[in-house]
Amino acid sequence: MPYLVLDKLTKRFGQWLAVDNLSLTVEKGELISLLGPSGCGKTTTLQMIAGFLDPSGGRVTLDGADLLAKKPNERGLGIVFQSYALFPHMTAAENVAFGLEMRNIPRADRDRMVKDALQLVGLGAFGDRYPRRMSGGQQQRVALARAMVIKPSLLLLDEPLSNLDAKMREEMQIELRRIQRTVGTTMILVTHDQAEAMALSDRVVIMNKGKVEQVAAPQDAYDNPASAFVANFLGRTNLLQGTLRQDGGGCRIDVAGTAWPVAAELPAGPGVLTVRPEKVTFVDGAGVPGLVRARVFQGTQWLFEIQTDAGPLTVIRQHDGQILPAENERVTVGWRAEDMRVMAGTAGGA
Amino acid sequence: MTAVDSQNIMDTGPATDTAAPPPAEPERRNWAPYLLSLPALALYAVLLLVPLAMTFLLSLNSFGFYTGIQDVWQLGNYIDIVTDDYFHEIFLRTFRIAVLVTLLCAVLGAPEAYVLRRMKSPWRGLCLLVVLGPLLISVVSRTLGWALLFGSTGIINTALMSIGLIATPIEFMYTETGVVIALTHVLVPFMVLSVWASLQRLDPQVENAALSLGAKPFTVLRRVVLPQVVPGILSGSIIVFALAASAFATPAIIGGRRLKVAATLAYDEFLNTLNWPLGAAVAILLLIANVVIIVGCNRLIERRYKQVFE
Ligand SMILES: Nc1ncnc2c1ncn2[C@@H]1O[C@H](COP(=O)(O)OP(=O)(O)OP(=O)(O)O)[C@@H](O)[C@H]1O
Ligand SMILES: [Mg+2]
Numbered sequence: 094m095p096y097l098v099l100d101k102l103t104k105r106f107g108q109w110l111a112v113d114n115l116s117l118t119v120e121k122g123e124l125i126s127l128l129g130p131s132g133c134g135k136t137t138t139l140q141m142i143a144g145f146l147d148p149s150g151g152r153v154t155l156d157g158a159d160l161l162a163k164k165p166n167e168r169g170l171g172i173v174f175q176s177y178a179l180f181p182h183m184t185a186a187e188n189v190a191f192g193l194e195m196r197n198i199p200r201a202d203r204d205r206m207v208k209d210a211l212q213l214v215g216l217g218a219f220g221d222r223y224p225r226r227m228s229g230g231q232q233q234r235v236a237l238a239r240a241m242v243i244k245p246s247l248l249l250l251d252e253p254l255s256n257l258d259a260k261m262r263e264e265m266q267i268e269l270r271r272i273q274r275t276v277g278t279t280m281i282l283v284t285h286d287q288a289e290a291m292a293l294s295d296r297v298v299i300m301n302k303g304k305v306e307q308v309a310a311p312q313d314a315y316d317n318p319a320s321a322f323v324a325n326f327l328g329r330t331n332l333l334q335g336t337l338r339q340d341g342g343g344c345r346i347d348v349a350g351t352a353w354p355v356a357a358e359l360p361a362g363p364g365v366l367t368v369r370p371e372k373v374t375f376v377d378g379a380g381v382p383g384l385v386r387a388r389v390f391q392g393t394q395w396l397f398e399i400q401t402d403a404g405p406l407t408v409i410r411q412h413d414g415q416i417l418p419a420e421n422e423r424v425t426v427g428w429r430a431e432d433m434r435v436m437a438g439t440a441g442g443a
Numbered sequence: 444m445t446a447v448d449s450q451n452i453m454d455t456g457p458a459t460d461t462a463a464p465p466p467a468e469p470e471r472r473n474w475a476p477y478l479l480s481l482p483a484l485a486l487y488a489v490l491l492l493v494p495l496a497m498t499f500l501l502s503l504n505s506f507g508f509y510t511g512i513q514d515v516w517q518l519g520n521y522i523d524i525v526t527d528d529y530f531h532e533i534f535l536r537t538f539r540i541a542v543l544v545t546l547l548c549a550v551l552g553a554p555e556a557y558v559l560r561r562m563k564s565p566w567r568g569l570c571l572l573v574v575l576g577p578l579l580i581s582v583v584s585r586t587l588g589w590a591l592l593f594g595s596t597g598i599i600n601t602a603l604m605s606i607g608l609i610a611t612p613i614e615f616m617y618t619e620t621g622v623v624i625a626l627t628h629v630l631v632p633f634m635v636l637s638v639w640a641s642l643q644r645l646d647p648q649v650e651n652a653a654l655s656l657g658a659k660p661f662t663v664l665r666r667v668v669l670p671q672v673v674p675g676i677l678s679g680s681i682i683v684f685a686l687a688a689s690a691f692a693t694p695a696i697i698g699g700r701r702l703k704v705a706a707t708l709a710y711d712e713f714l715n716t717l718n719w720p721l722g723a724a725v726a727i728l729l730l731i732a733n734v735v736i737i738v739g740c741n742r743l744i745e746r747r748y749k750q751v752f753e
Binding site for chain 2 (some may be wrong): 191
């Protein structure tokens with residue numbers, strides 16, 4: 094039985110539809126990421142689950158019980174706010190202790206748990222510090238400790254690592270993952286960092302304009318995007334405009350004079366072919382001809398901008414000693430048919 | 444002076460990120476700030492410092508019923524005030540009233556500001572107008588209204604007697620109770636505004652955070668909201684205290700000649716007894732007492748909240 098169910102959740106601000114009929118089920122112990130462009134309704138969704146915003150429609154159930162019937166202070170959720178929302182008049186330790194106090198944990202246990210929690214986020218020496226005297230990243234970690242120390246069964250994390258440096262972020266990611274595995278905490282994580290979502294989540298939810306575009310395991314969403322929006326949003330992708338044709342052998346798409354077989358049955362007419370930059374290779378035989386406009390070294394890889402008749406194409410090649418074309422060189426590029434996705438329509442309509 | 448002090452307190456509030464300015468080059472001094480504040484400084488000096496200095500000098504003169512004001516320098520007036528029980532009582536009453544009014548204003552004004560903040564758009568503006576109303580009406584007509592309302596044949600006493608709650612009218616006129624009630628009414632807007640300002644700085648998500656951690660709404664109020672508006676309550680208290688201790692019109696009308704406070708005492712010495720030097724000494728003592736109390740409180744608050752709100 095699913096643990097958390099969002100059923101046609103809707104939020105309107107006046108005329109503005111911030112969250113539009115959002116349905117989602119989360120299993121117990123699952124870590125789900127909400128991904129989407131700024132303003133697509135991620136925070137609004139979390140705030141409705143937490144009870145700080147009243148939904149305009151829809152239902153939320155947690156463990157079979159109607160969550161919307163409960164007051165925010167009875168829901169027992171752990172929340173890390175996008176703005177941290179620390180208590181400015183309390184020290185870091187007092188902030189972390191607050192939730193334990195509300196649960197009437199005895200003093201000695203409380204002190205130990207607070208100490209452990211602060212240690213965990215690398216702030217063991219900062220317990221006496223007031224939030225205003227801490228850096229943004231330190232405040233964020235206090236917020237994280239405050240939400241985790243009460244050991245909630247559902248943890249809502251609104252960009253909880255956005256202000257941390259790369260190393261600290263990685264440590265916190267590992268920590269979140271460990272808590273999720275060992276304690277079995279269900280987590281909903283909002284993040285702008287796709288790598289973070291890919292690395293941490295069991296499933297990702299890609300949102301756009303208040304709607305869910307796709308819910309899938311990270312690799313699935315990346316390899317099999319459900320829409321051009323998802324393909325474009327998750328990592329880089331190439332969108333090539335072509336023409337869909339039906340001939341004897343089945344469906345084909347013509348791109349810049351080259352025909353590619355299409356597995357799905359699509360109506361004849363305009364079509365869009367998407368392929369990830371790292372799946373594109375330089376080939377000797379048949380393929381799409383083009384001109385290398387630019388090549389950029391990015392440390393572990395090379396990035397190429399190639400001008401083709403079907404539009405610009407980005408290619409990423411590993412920096413592993415292979416011989417690569419120079420700028421302004423004429424090349425032919427290709428990819429395996431199973432690495433590309435084809436959708437009917439035009440690229441602009443996506 | 445009041446405004447300046449309260450401003451100090453406001454400044455200790457949050458959002459004052461004190462980044463040290465780069466050290467100014469010694470030879471190119473920037474005169475613009477001084478020039479810009481020159482008119483205000485001139486006004487301040489002419490209208491406040493000069494009269495104050497003259498009042499002080501006057502308070503050192505002596506006065507005789509037949510000789511008038513004598514141009515001698517002595518501390519006789521101050522010694523008179525400090526040693527005479529009559530003056531003690533008046534000064535004590537003045538500060539008793541000021542303290543009571545301050546407490547009442549805090550107790551009434553802080554919740555009022557909180558409720559106002561929680562109101563929805565059209566009501567909030569309307570209620571704010573009602574709260575600030577007393578400031579928009581002349582102090583004389585407002586206080587006279589109080590006198591009509593609270594007089595022995597006033598509406599309240601008549602109503603209470605007609606429903607049989609009291610047999611004889613409650614005395615509000617010429618009593619300390621009356622003065623305290625009227626002053627509270629007049630000064631509560633200052634408290635509301637001051638608390639309102641500190642409530643505006645409150646992040647609503649912080650209250651939500653407390654709720655999410657399992658705090659009941661009342662606990663949120665007590666543990667999260669109240670401590671954050673304490674600086675606002677304290678700075679409001681300082682404004683109210685200063686205004687209450689030096690109030691003239693309200694005690695003059697409600698308290699009358701029988702119930703004197705320091706301000707009405709000084710007035711009477713000036714205009715009825717014509718003992719200007721004594722009146723000046725009363726005024727100077729009131730000023731000194733006010734400054735000492737307010738600066739002392741300000742220090743205390745600053746020390747207490749420096750850590751938290753800087
Ligand atoms: N109180 C409000 N009144 C009106 N509109 C609002 C309100 N809160 C949010 N919105 C709108 O709802 C939409 C969704 O906002 P939300 O905060 O959920 O975005 P988000 O996905 O969290 O964005 P970000 O990634 O930038 O945090 C936005 O377009 C925003 O302008
Ligand atoms: Mg957000």
